[in-house]
Amino acid sequence: MLTKSADAVGHLFDDATRVAAGDSRWRGHTSEDYWAFVGPFGGVTAATMLRAIIEHPQRAGDPLALTVNFCAPIAQGPFDLDVRLIKANRSTQHWSVELTQNGADVATFASAVFAARRPSWSHQVARPPKAPPFEQTRPYPKSSLNMSWVRQYDFRFVEGEPQLGGPPHAKPGGAFSTLWIADSKPRPVDLLSLMSMSDAFFGRIFHVRNEFVPFGTVSLTTYFHAGADDLAGENISHVLAVADAKIFYRSFGDQSGELWSPNGRLLATTTQMAYFKA
């Protein structure tokens, strides 16, 4: 079994999401390895905020839901995380995290629900996507993409691979994709990387229009359907993911996605709203 100590030490993802504890205020630093258009890749910012809660001494249970609102660009450099336990019940915790830089306004705001995942009746309604194994799927060539975060992931499209670099679509193309996602340097999938991967889809509008347009996620919500122990038991380094969109309207569009284990287990679901200029 892959273990965190054996494989994650020195991984860029762990460097990028490192936090140092203070009292209520924690510290982090942006990573050039996970940079997007005009700031850090949102998935790593979300994972960093999640890490600050997970590593908090008062944390109990596993994350159930994390919502991250991207309020303003984050500049290269250090940032502060104000981590607050809003309410704790017997088996549930509610948290908020505010990310600020140099005492300025909040740049990113997160709220989270943690819970003790007790045994219960269970039923997986959704069906896993059909796909050839990861090893038999061609890696997506990233030479045309000039963003460092994209290089940290190994994307392998099963359906809906974008043809970016070709001409824009004359009429809207499909918004749906099925793809494998792995860290380029293999790393066991844990709650933190699952959080980051839940934001690691190309903007749906790039697929639909087959071109880059100014784009930025404004709100991201991810639900976890596996606990830390479930993920450790899965012992995987890649997930099978689907993403889709329902609407693009008046400068904002949505995205929904699912992250599956190769064994056909639903690990996380995610939705987001994103700004676009088109």
Place this chain on the structure above:
Amino acid sequence: MLTKSADAVGHLFDDATRVAAGDSRWRGHTSEDYWAFVGPFGGVTAATMLRAIIEHPQRAGDPLALTVNFCAPIAQGPFDLDVRLIKANRSTQHWSVELTQNGADVATFASAVFAARRPSWSHQVARPPKAPPFEQTRPYPKSSLNMSWVRQYDFRFVEGEPQLGGPPHAKPGGAFSTLWIADSKPRPVDLLSLMSMSDAFFGRIFHVRNEFVPFGTVSLTTYFHAGADDLAGENISHVLAVADAKIFYRSFGDQSGELWSPNGRLLATTTQMAYFKA
């Protein structure tokens, strides 16, 4: 055209979601007309928190995303709303709202993104559900449901009508429903009622098991795909909705839903995680 002044005055929904402005602290009161198992119907609580932002003098633009985390039961009686503008940009605002009672811990926590909905390229990817008109669909009989909030809505199932009261399913039934939702006393659908309706689905687990089990939403996120002016232009008093679930696992299950205008326009999408005991 229905107007708010003509039809909404004296509507129980507007009574239930009324807020009185303070400085940063606003006041509201629970409504016996929208009561659920052990507290107020979550949709009305969410709509009340949204109303406090919409009526705030600093509010600009339309709601884009609202996430509500239900932290603890709300008791019958008055409550305080601490409304905070976290960050304002040129065309986007980020808000939080904390609901407390008698100075105790936070009972409900919300974060919201508002934005100026500027004209843009648009594309509706999702297809509206097929359904006979509202007027030709049979209202769901609610005699077996002993919750006041249910009486405030006129549910008309097109697909997946629950047979609650009959024996529980021996094996899991379907989680998917298509239904019309209207206020029992007609009221023009606005952003507030859309927010409330986005939580007005029966718990998916009731459908799947065909029985009531202890159940409560812990986190709810709704995205708005129409502005206040779009909704006024639609001039509708009912929406066509679909709801589904992907998984029930270790005491928590998800729900996702869509709310459509009768004219085939996607107005809102919603997801939630809920606790269950089964």
